[in-house]
Each structure stands twice: as C-alpha cells, then as structure tokens.
Amino acid sequence: MAEITDPENTIIMELKGGRVLIELLPGVAPKHVERMKALARAGAYDNVVFHRVIDGFMAQTGDVANGNAERDFNLRRAGTGGSEHPDLPAEFSKLPHDRGTIGAARSQNPNSANSQFFINFSDNHFLNGQYTVYGRVIEGMAHVDAITRGEPPAQPDRMISVKVAADV
Secondary structure (H helix, E strand, O other), rough: OOOOOHHHEEEEEOOOOOEEEEEEEEOOOHHHHHHHHHHHOOOOOEEEEEOEEEEEEEEEEEEOOOEEEEOOOOOOOOOOOOOOOOOOOOOOOOOOHHHEEEEEOOOOOOOEEEOOEEOOOOOHHHHHOOOOOEEEEEEEEEHHHHOOEEEEOOOOOEEOOOHHHHHH
8 A cells, every 4th residue: 555645746536446546746747736636626537437548558537528427428529628727838847658657638739738637557658758747656556457448438437536635
C-alpha cells in the first residue's frame, strides 16, 4: 500500500477492480493539477467512461461533457468534449511519459487540454514534450491495466468516483 504523503495533491480513483492512487505534480504542471482537483471536488469525473483504451498504449477518460455513464451519456461523442472551464495552456516539462504517468489529452492545438486525461500503460516516450504530464499512479496500476480495451469499448469501464484525498 502506498502512503499518502500529500493528501491535497493525491487523487483517489475508484475503478471496478479497486482503488487507484494518483500523485499529482503541482510543481510541474500547476494549472492542470488545479483543474483535476476542481473537477474531482465538483464530482464531474464520477461515472465518466474510459472512451479510448488502446492495448500497450494508454487509457483515456475525463470527457465530463459526454462521458458520464449516468447522465447524458453519448459514447459516440465521448472524447469530443471537456468541461465548462476554459482550455489550459500547455505545461510541457522534461518528465517522460513513463508507465503509470497521467497526461493531459488535447486536440492538435497544444493549448487545448481541458478535462480529459490518459494513463500510460507503458513507456510512451514518443509523447515527451508534446503532452503535459501532471501525475503518476502510485498504487493500483493493476486496476488500470484491467480497463476494457476499445475505441470506444463496446462495454466501457468508468471511473466510479474520483476524490481529492484531503477531502475523504
């Protein structure tokens, strides 16, 4: 079991298989960290599906506009939306996209990240310097590895709940 040393910058994500702890990196990408915490605190990520899951690559989620499995769910559009907040500027760093890191999903525009993110299944260093890294899984990667694959998956898995550890 990983120890939570900074509850304000730790996310507790519940998946069907169990708990995933994500250490956020405010010193690396403060705007992305603040956005994830704000959306988690608002309950916006709860019941949102993993709409793009590519074996050996990554699992993408966080479309709070289209991906909620209990409200206005539209799998055909999942992956095209964000939140009501403005897009974020890129916060690229020298941190590599290693297995378990959290990256900000975006369009072709580097400054278009909003609410969507992905968890790397493997080292994806070809993404380095092109997508913001703002966290890493510190416990529960086996639960991430078990997420149903597909683009989109026929029966997508979802984030049951996403909370800031300081609030639990």
